[in-house]
Amino acid sequence: MALDYLSKLLTNKKIILGICGSIAIYKSIEILRNLQKLGASVRVVMSDDSQKFINPLLFEALCGYQVLTTQSQNWGEIPHNHIEIASWGDIFLIAPISANSLNKVAYGIADNILLESFLAFEGPKLIAPAANTKMLKNPATQSSLNLLTQRGITIIPSQSKELACKTIGDGALAEPLEITYQIIRTFYQEKFWENKALCITSGGSKENIDNVRYLSNHSSGKMGASLALAGYFLGAKVTYIGSLCPYPLPLGINYNSAQTTQDFLQSIQKWQESNAFSKDSFLLMSAAISDYIPKESFQGKLKKETIGQEWNLSLQKNLDILSTISKKQTTIGFKLESQNGLENALKALQNKNLDAICLNEITPSLNPMNATENQIIWISQKSQKNLGKNDKLTLAFQILNEAKNL
Secondary structure, three states, X not given: OOOHHHOOOOOOOEEEEEEOOOHHHHHHHHHHHHHHHOOOEEEEEEOOHHHHOOOHXXXXXXXXXOOEOOOOOEOOOOOEOHHHHHHHOOEEEEEEEOHHHHHHHHOOOOOOHHHHHHHHXXXXXXXXXXXXXXXXXXXXHHHHHHHHHHOOOEEOOOEEEEOOOOOEEEEEOOXXXXXXXXXXXXXXXXXXXXXXXXXXEEOEOOEEOOOOOEEOOOOOOHHHHHHHXXXXXXXXXEEEEEOOOOOOOOOOOEEEEOOOHHHHHHHHHHHHHHOOXXXXXXXXXXXXXXXXXXXXXXXXXXXXXXXXXXXXXXEEEOOOHHXXXXXOOEEEEEEEEOOOHHHHHHHHHHHOOOOEEEEEEOXXXXXXXXOOEEEEEEEEOOOEEEEEEEEHHHHHHHHHHHHXXX
8 A cells, every 4th residue: 555644754774574484474575565665775584484485586676685594694705694684774573473483582592594683683673473373372472472572572463364274363464554553663662752641633523414414624634643643653652533544543543433523522531531631641632623513413314305495504603622621631732724823823722721732724825634734833832833844744743742842
């Protein structure tokens, strides 16, 4: 799938991709391509068993580097060996890793080129298991997984589905996009955001007119989804409350679907109840909640014959969620304006008792509602800062960086 929404988050990053003998090896090709699309340089190490499934030449053609194997290892003037590659990389990922190799890694056994390279590597390590359910759930394997976690090795959980052996159960390799997300998070996580509760509202509310029609707006949810991704990559505990989600989100993000204003309000209040109220919890209200809602909602579908030539739909002012909810957490609002933007944003900042507000404006050259780019002015009780025009994920990182100072 297209990864444009992730910008070039892995530019100049050097990643070692280790590959074990597994039927899931075909997914390693997609993992490699994902990492390259995001700007990373990738080198591959293959065990002897993995070469029974795919010839190293395929990976060499894709990554542009010679694959390290038992046969290609050399210690000559231009070294190509497990020590050299371990010194080259920023991160070492093994995907897939078999149950056999997983258990060997846990006990420091390095009896092949891949495990030698992994043992010699001193940076962040990630493994993505792929194995038969019985082999994965065996107490020996589970003990090894616990031991590896204690040592700081990131385990990218397998998934439950039909396996190569035609049984259904846990053991399938994680999806390449999920593995890509975990790589990004390893690079970007910050101590400040580690395990902090971060709630993002996103998309436009949908207020029912009848069971078929609703009142809404052009919000795409891209800004909110970008904030959720940025928060997750930084290490936060993210909850996403949205009417739609334009991008696939990592499995580690808690996704709550919300359609009406009441849905959004109840989901926010539920999040507030489940998190200790403090300024260490952050709520970013990027959802476009309707200013007005139908005065009456009808059951079934209203027929044209009943409505007549004209439809005079009565609307009433909607409740303001930001004015309604508790502000014990750090609360950041979003303001979309087409005129008098700064004046209106400053009023909202004070009247709604917000810690900060992000102003984005509709201009002749930019309508941020359904665009991939935005232009944000960050306004807090202490200062104002123009974050400029950029893609929404880049702006999301900038917004969260400013939020650290609230």
